[in-house]
Amino acid sequence: MHTHISTEQISLALDRRLSPQEQADAREHLTGCPTCRQEWDAWHVLGNRFAQAPLIGPAPGFVQRFEKRLQQRRAARRGLLGGVVLLTGSVSLWSLIALVGLIFGVSWVSAHPAWAGSVVQFAVRLAHTLQPLTVTLRLFINGLLQIPTPVLSITLGSGLLIMAVIWAQLVNWQRGRLSALPG
Structure with missing residues (x-):
């Protein structure tokens, strides 16, 4: 063969x-x-x-354009990381502020029982005024309570993750727009 x-x-x-x-x-x-x-x-x-065949070099300015693009990608990664850190810090800070506000509110109401009645009356009037919204909110919460806990946790976690990614992209986009401005 x-x-x-x-x-x-x-x-x-x-x-x-x-x-x-x-x-x-x-x-x-x-x-x-x-x-x-x-x-x-x-x-x-x-x-x-x-x-x-003769050796052909890269087009003029190729190295500079490549290095600039590489720096932009690195800056975008740093910006995304910074956005995530900023988001986490913001959520933590606002949660802490809300907790402190709740503690102060509860302590104020307990220190001024006469005012507590006024606050409760105001809340009741507000609830009656916003009754359609409260009914909708109650139905929504009851619906959420019917969902199995793992499904609810995954859904809420996914929603928060998506919101965080969108927020980080918006921060990154804004940072890119600002860095593109002359000066």
């Missing part, structure tokens, strides 16, 4: 990367096989064209 030389072997032979014995076997095969000889000649011509 007559086996042809593979393209890989031809490439290695042209690059003189075969052992002397393999090189001799390839030369011997090429003298007796016109199919392989034709492929060898085509690869040889192609190799000569590449060897004689």
